[in-house]
Amino acid sequence: MRRLQSLAGVVMGALFALIAMVSLVAAKERLVVSLSNQRVRINSVFSGTELVLFGAIERDDAPERRFGYDIVAIITGPRQSLLTLRKDRVFGIWVNVESRTFLDVPSYLAILSNRPFNQIAKPAVLHRLKIGFDYTIFTQRIGPDFADVVREDSFRRAFLRLQGERKLYLQTPNAVTFLAPTLFRASVPLPAEALVGSYAVEVMLFAEGEMIARTTSAFEISKVGFERFVVVAAHEYGLLYGIATVMMALTTGWLASIVFRRD
Amino acid sequence: MEIYLPIADLPVNVFLVFAMGLAVGFISGMFGIGGGFLMTPLLIFIGVSPAVSVATVASHIAASSFSGALLYWRRRALDLALALMLLVGGVVGTALGVWLFTRLRSIGQLDLVIALSYVILLCSVGGAMIAESIRAILRRRWGDNEDVRRPGSHTWVHGLPIKVRFKQSRLYVSVIPVWVIGFAMGFLGAVMGIGGGFILVPLLIYVLRVPTNVVIGTSLVLTLMTMATATVFHAVTNHLVDALLALILMLGGVIGAQFGAQAGQRMRSERLRLLLGLLIFAVGLRFAVNLFATPADLYSFRILEGEQ
Numbered sequence: 001m002r003r004l005q006s007l008a009g010v011v012m013g014a015l016f017a018l019i020a021m022v023s024l025v026a027a028k029e030r031l032v033v034s035l036s037n038q039r040v041r042i043n044s045v046f047s048g049t050e051l052v053l054f055g056a057i058e059r060d061d062a063p064e065r066r067f068g069y070d071i072v073a074i075i076t077g078p079r080q081s082l083l084t085l086r087k088d089r090v091f092g093i094w095v096n097v098e099s100r101t102f103l104d105v106p107s108y109l110a111i112l113s114n115r116p117f118n119q120i121a122k123p124a125v126l127h128r129l130k131i132g133f134d135y136t137i138f139t140q141r142i143g144p145d146f147a148d149v150v151r152e153d154s155f156r157r158a159f160l161r162l163q164g165e166r167k168l169y170l171q172t173p174n175a176v177t178f179l180a181p182t183l184f185r186a187s188v189p190l191p192a193e194a195l196v197g198s199y200a201v202e203v204m205l206f207a208e209g210e211m212i213a214r215t216t217s218a219f220e221i222s223k224v225g226f227e228r229f230v231v232v233a234a235h236e237y238g239l240l241y242g243i244a245t246v247m248m249a250l251t252t253g254w255l256a257s258i259v260f261r262r263d
Numbered sequence: 264m265e266i267y268l269p270i271a272d273l274p275v276n277v278f279l280v281f282a283m284g285l286a287v288g289f290i291s292g293m294f295g296i297g298g299g300f301l302m303t304p305l306l307i308f309i310g311v312s313p314a315v316s317v318a319t320v321a322s323h324i325a326a327s328s329f330s331g332a333l334l335y336w337r338r339r340a341l342d343l344a345l346a347l348m349l350l351v352g353g354v355v356g357t358a359l360g361v362w363l364f365t366r367l368r369s370i371g372q373l374d375l376v377i378a379l380s381y382v383i384l385l386c387s388v389g390g391a392m393i394a395e396s397i398r399a400i401l402r403r404r405w406g407d408n409e410d411v412r413r414p415g416s417h418t419w420v421h422g423l424p425i426k427v428r429f430k431q432s433r434l435y436v437s438v439i440p441v442w443v444i445g446f447a448m449g450f451l452g453a454v455m456g457i458g459g460g461f462i463l464v465p466l467l468i469y470v471l472r473v474p475t476n477v478v479i480g481t482s483l484v485l486t487l488m489t490m491a492t493a494t495v496f497h498a499v500t501n502h503l504v505d506a507l508l509a510l511i512l513m514l515g516g517v518i519g520a521q522f523g524a525q526a527g528q529r530m531r532s533e534r535l536r537l538l539l540g541l542l543i544f545a546v547g548l549r550f551a552v553n554l555f556a557t558p559a560d561l562y563s564f565r566i567l568e569g570e571q
Contacts, residue, residue, distance in 0.1 A: 044507075046267040047274040084564040093554040095375055096563075158562035192267065192274045223269065230269035234502045242498025245506050246491045249322045249513055253329030256517030 029069075030058040031205045031213040040190065040221040048192040051219065055203060057182040070113065070120040070206035071176045071184050072131050077108025077168075078197030084159050100155045101141040107195040108168050109136065112175035112186050121209045129204065129211060133160055133171055167191040196221050270505035271315045277511060279309070284515020288327050291516070292523025293530075294539045295331065295479030297324040297458030297486045300385065300546060302512070312565075315505055318497035322509040324458050325490040327516035332483040334524055341480025342431035345473070348438060349463075349485050352445025353452075357489065360453025361496075367454075378550055380455055385547025388462055392540030399533035432473045432481075440470060449489060458486045461543055475532060 036052035057069055081103050085096040113120060117132045127135045137148045138156060149156055163169035168191060176186040188201075198220050205213040223231055233241045265274045283305050291298035299320050306316035335341045367373040423437035444466050448459040463482045467473040473481065498504045527535060 042267060044267050044269075045265065047265045080566055082564045082566055084562060087558055087561045087563075093375075094556075094558055102564075155562070159564065162560075162562060162564055193272065195272075227267060227269040230506055234270055234498065234504065234506075238499040238502055239495065241502075241506070242495035242504065245322045245498060245504055245509060246325060246494050248506065248510060249326035249491070249494070250329050252510070252513040253326045253331075253517050254333065256330040256521055257333040260518075260521040 029062050029205060029213050031203060031215045032056045032058060033203050033215055033217055035201065035217055035219050038219050040219065041224040042196065042221065042227055043225050044227060046192060049190050051188040051190060053186045053188060053201065055184050057205060059182060065207045067208055068181065070115065072113045072120065072204045072206065073176065073186055074202045075110040075188055076106045076200045078195050079104040080107045084155055102159060103139045103141055103146065105138050108199065110188055111171040113173050114176040114178060116173045120206050125209065166193060168193065194221055196223055268505050268508050270503060271311045271508055273310055275309060280511045281515040284323065284512040285519040288516035288519025289523035291327050292331050292520030293527035294535065295464060295482050296460035297328055297490065299324050299457040314501065315503045318503040319505045319509050321490045321493040321497060322504060323512040323516050325487055325494060326513035327520040328483045328487040328490065330517040331520050331524055332480060332487055335480030335483060340476050341484055342429055342477050343484060345429045345432055346481050346484040348441045349445035350488050352442035353449035353485065353489055356446035356449025357453045360450040364454055377455055378554055381550040382547055382554065385543050389540050389544030389547055392465065392536050393544060396533045396537035396540055400537065432477050434471065434473060436471060452489055458490055460486050461539065
């Protein structure tokens with residue numbers, strides 16, 4: 001009996017929450033986004049690509065905003081752990097002397113917006129929503145401790161610089177363009193080195209320095225056709241794959257000696 | 264034309280990789296070496312990760328050394344029995360080398376040890392070959408023949424016990440130095456990711472006194488066998504052999520090796536040794552520069568394995 005009562009309580013609670021949400025949504029703007037491609041296929045001619053994110057702000061009967069809208073999109077790739085090494089001179093030769101492990105950091109991170117982050121919201125808001133590399137958490141293992149360190153930390157800066165050079169980390173304050181007051185698009189560049197896996201897309205709508213709506217989407221990067229066949233073969237059937245590679249080597253060598261036979 | 268490599272996970276220009284295979288193949292055919300010490304750094308230079316480079320180069324070397332070995336086989340210019348005997352030591356050496364490789368990696372100084380051993384080994388072998396071949400060239404020019412030790416003459420090595428006859432090489436020698444040389448080759452190959460042909464050839468000539476006409480063929484057979492084993496080993500343990508990359512390299516490599524072998528036979532052997540010595544020395548210097556020069560970037564990073 002008590003169980004039934006508590007169940008009824010939960011249902012009622014959920015109903016109330018739903019009604020509250022609906023009324024809240026009705027009063028405010030809603031965000032609708034769509035990606036040009038839900039599944040990026042890596043085939044043998046893949047050399048990076050560009051996804052387009054389209055979005056619309058549904059205002060319904062929300063009051064007009066005096067300063068217009070701002071959009072921030074954060075795209076996060078599959079997570080991986082990286083070892084960062086620092087070289088120093090020891091007895092005249094350059095040796096890796098110090099290392100830090102970055103744990104479960106995104107392999108790809110793009111923070112896109114329509115104007116500089118600090119013009120969209122106050123630092124406290126940016127910090128809370130992790131908008132900008134300065135506010136993103138990159139957990140490091142330093143000896144036995146796990147922590148994100150200060151922004152000025154040399155390893156953190158080097159890590160961000162190296163990822164930026166590989167075009168895997170980017171923050172672009174002009175990547176989002178408004179086609180109309182409530183219609184926007186953003187291009188998401190994906191380099192060829194982008195890791196296979198699922199990518200999370202988070203889009204946030206700002207007005208007057210506050211986030212007023214948020215929505216998420218996702219896309220997948222996967223290998224197809226021959227590329228997929230090779231990867232599956234290499235990982236599932238290592239021995240056969242190795243023997244096949246050697247046979248391929250021997251055949252190639254043998255063919256060459258037949259083709260170029262001079263005697 | 265760009266093509267995406269499935270295991271190396273990056274796009275490369277097919278013609279560039281083919282040309283690299285061709286060039287290294289030419290050199291390997293000319294000198295009877297595998298060319299791993301050239302190909303591995305080249306692949307790393309175009310952005311392939313060192314682990315994938317080492318694993319893939321093994322199969323490329325297998326192809327070009329097989330193509331070269333067939334050429335010498337038709338001329339009966341190789342000693343299969345000697346190659347097999349060397350392989351016995353090679354297997355033990357490879358096992359010990361892999362063990363050391365793993366140990367060094369856990370300490371975290373594998374890169375340094377590899378770079379240092381490249382510098383020491385390449386500079387000393389290259390330097391010795393340059394010196395020896397210049398002496399030989401000068402001797403020929405002045406018609407001075409007094410200090411020539413012909414193949415077949417004896418050193419203390421030939422006084423060791425357990426002698427075996429190698430018919431093709433017209434050699435009656437103890438198996439101990441043969442095993443030791445094979446062991447050293449396997450060990451170096453596993454630790455440094457090189458076939459070791461450029462060390463094996465001089466060792467066979469100067470220590471075992473194997474006649475020069477069968478040295479290159481024999482060296483190619485040993486390289487073929489160790490590299491084929493290494494390919495399978497890499498494929499089974501860490502799945503890092505990129506078959507597509509290997510195929511492009513091989514196609515270039517075997518064609519280059521054919522032309523290289525023909526060019527090599529037209530050249531006088533001491534000139535050939537001088538050229539090879541210079542090449543090896545230059546690669547050694549390149550590694551030395553890397554160690555001593557201030558790097559462009561003090562920071563580097565690598566993805567931790569098994570945690571994709």
